Amino acid sequence: MIGGNADVRERHTVTTPSDEQLMAAIGGGDSAALSLLVTRYQGPLFGYLYRFTSGDRQLAEDLVQETFIRVLRQRTFRAGRPVKPWLYAIATNAARDSLRRAAREITLNLEDATERLADPEPGPEAVMLALAQDQAIAQGIAQLPDEYRATLLLRYYHDFSLQEIADALAVPLGTVKSRLSVGTHRLRDALQRTEAERR
Amino acid sequence: MMNQPKSRPSGDADRLTKKLQEQGFDDEDVATFLPLLERLGQWHAPSPTSEATDRLLARLEPLLPGPSPIRVALQTGPVGFTSMLQERFAQTCLQLTLFRPWFWFSSTLIAILGLILTAQSGVDRSLLLELLGPALSYLAVAAVTRAVPSNTLELEFACPVSAKQLTLTRLLIVLGYDVSLGLILSLVWRAAGVNVLPLTLHWLAPLLLVSGLSLLLSGRLGVHLAVGAVTIAWLLSTILVQSSVDLAHTAGLATGQRAVVLALCGIAAIVVAIVRSEARSRRQLHHG
Numbered sequence: 001m002i003g004g005n006a007d008v009r010e011r012h013t014v015t016t017p018s019d020e021q022l023m024a025a026i027g028g029g030d031s032a033a034l035s036l037l038v039t040r041y042q043g044p045l046f047g048y049l050y051r052f053t054s055g056d057r058q059l060a061e062d063l064v065q066e067t068f069i070r071v072l073r074q075r076t077f078r079a080g081r082p083v084k085p086w087l088y089a090i091a092t093n094a095a096r097d098s099l100r101r102a103a104r105e106i107t108l109n110l111e112d113a114t115e116r117l118a119d120p121e122p123g124p125e126a127v128m129l130a131l132a133q134d135q136a137i138a139q140g141i142a143q144l145p146d147e148y149r150a151t152l153l154l155r156y157y158h159d160f161s162l163q164e165i166a167d168a169l170a171v172p173l174g175t176v177k178s179r180l181s182v183g184t185h186r187l188r189d190a191l192q193r194t195e196a197e198r199r
Numbered sequence: 200m201m202n203q204p205k206s207r208p209s210g211d212a213d214r215l216t217k218k219l220q221e222q223g224f225d226d227e228d229v230a231t232f233l234p235l236l237e238r239l240g241q242w243h244a245p246s247p248t249s250e251a252t253d254r255l256l257a258r259l260e261p262l263l264p265g266p267s268p269i270r271v272a273l274q275t276g277p278v279g280f281t282s283m284l285q286e287r288f289a290q291t292c293l294q295l296t297l298f299r300p301w302f303w304f305s306s307t308l309i310a311i312l313g314l315i316l317t318a319q320s321g322v323d324r325s326l327l328l329e330l331l332g333p334a335l336s337y338l339a340v341a342a343v344t345r346a347v348p349s350n351t352l353e354l355e356f357a358c359p360v361s362a363k364q365l366t367l368t369r370l371l372i373v374l375g376y377d378v379s380l381g382l383i384l385s386l387v388w389r390a391a392g393v394n395v396l397p398l399t400l401h402w403l404a405p406l407l408l409v410s411g412l413s414l415l416l417s418g419r420l421g422v423h424l425a426v427g428a429v430t431i432a433w434l435l436s437t438i439l440v441q442s443s444v445d446l447a448h449t450a451g452l453a454t455g456q457r458a459v460v461l462a463l464c465g466i467a468a469i470v471v472a473i474v475r476s477e478a479r480s481r482r483q484l485h486h487g
Contacts, residue, residue, distance in 0.1 A: 029264050038256055047244035057245065064247070065255055072262040137242040155218070156239050162221065180222045188235050 019083035027075070038068065044158060045091050051153050052095045054142040055134070063098060067091040085160075085167035092150050092169065099146070140190040147171075148183035155180055212237070287368070294368050302342050303376070309334050310380040313402070314387060324393075325401040329437050332405030333430040335380075339373040339406070340413045344422045366414075366476040370469065377406055400458035408461045409433050411468025418475070 017025070017036070025033035042064060049067075050060040070090050071077070077086055141149055150169060154160040160168065165176045215236045219229045247255075313331045317324045343366060381402045385395045409429050416425035 027264060031260055031263055034259060034263060035256060038252065038259065042247050042252055042255060046247045050244040051242070061247065061251055065258055068255065068259050069262060072259060072264075133238075133241045134243075137239060156236055177223055181224070184232055184235070188232065191235070191238075
């Protein structure tokens with residue numbers, strides 16, 4: 001049985017290379033490795049950046065592209081360190097830079113919601129309700145400063161450990177805990193304010 | 200699936216509770232904020248379309264770094280005996296360009312010095328050549344292990360050519376050059392009517408023996424200490440043997456035979472040094 005397990009582990013290693021192995025292969029010009037890394041991380045990064053930009057789909061797509069371009073151009077990855085926090089660190093910096101360049105307040109994007117309104121399932125009323133809930137949460141998150149927003153999104157939407165967040169945002173572990181505590185309280189207050197305004 | 204984060208918060212209340220506790224929230228806070236976290240899960244993010252993925256890959260492909268020349272060379276490698284010979288020849292030519300002029304000039308100067316000294320009347324030519332040989336050995340070993348004092352062993356290990364191949368190639372160059380110098384001297388002696396073979400042996404024997412032992416010991420003692428210790432030991436033993444006729448007779452060997460035995464010992468030491476060159480170089484790398 002041990003041998004069998006070892007075989008399974010070996011096959012798993014062969015068929016699904018680790019992120020770090022993919023980065024090493026990409027450094028050698030392996031396009032298949034790049035394709036695999038993109039397939040693995042495009043969705044999660046898009047989800048992160050979509051929420052970071054409060055639902056701006058086009059901007060999130062552009063930022064995912066910018067993130068991978070920085071990965072290939074900057075080559076700041078150091079062997080032996082985990083890829084995931086490093087990748088999200090680049091994505092967070094790209095998003096911050098973009099928002100700073102545009103010097104704009106985050107505004108809610110209703111494009112996806114109106115797309116859903118055209119969809120007959122599950123019905124316009126339910127969609128409107130979902131839209132209102134989306135908007136309330138998005139608005140609450142949008143009111144948080146960048147560093148709190150990034151911390152909360154990584155923790156609650158992407159299941160990052162505290163250490164992974166610390167690595168991704170280049171802050172001490174204590175700061176992560178503090179941001180989570182303050183950010184969660186602020187988010188609750190923001191949501192309460194938003195709901196009060198809606199009423 | 201690895202590293203595939205969920206796109207929305209876990210709906211599992213236990214997991215969310217553990218998360219909040221890990222963040223330092225007490226039970227009261229957990230009860231307060233658990234509904235908030237569960238509510239966050241209501242905000243779904245869309246997935247990127249396959250067209251967006253294709254566009255992204257098309258944009259990224261041209262930015263991929265090209266494969267390094269070393270990687271390409273390692274993957275292709277020489278095919279067939281002729282290609283291998285061509286590659287070895289190319290390596291030798293490359294190594295030739297790496298030797299500094301001081302090596303060629305110093306070796307030639309020592310040979311000329313030997314020629315001048317042996318031309319003097321009343322001189323023990325064999326003894327003189329046995330004392331001069333190690334000087335060439337020092338230059339030979341210094342040239343072969345040139346990466347050690349210049350701290351470039353890491354670079355040599357990063358090359359597709361192994362440490363054994365490098366040592367062998369350099370030894371062929373330096374010993375080939377030294378033997379050529381010896382042959383030129385032999386031609387001069389022959390023109391002067393001197394018996395060439397014993398003299399050539401007295402020239403080559405210390406050269407091979409000191410070079411071989413120095414290379415062998417350089418991994419443990421360092422290049423300069425190894426060459427110094429072997430050279431001093433050689434000089435002392437030569438003087439001792441020459442000053443004690445009885446000792447030479449006790450050994451039961453004529454001087455010519457002794458030179459042959461020493462030369463063979465030297466060749467054996469060189470072979471062992473080449474075989475162990477990889478490990479020797481790695482030891483030097485760690486000590487350096």
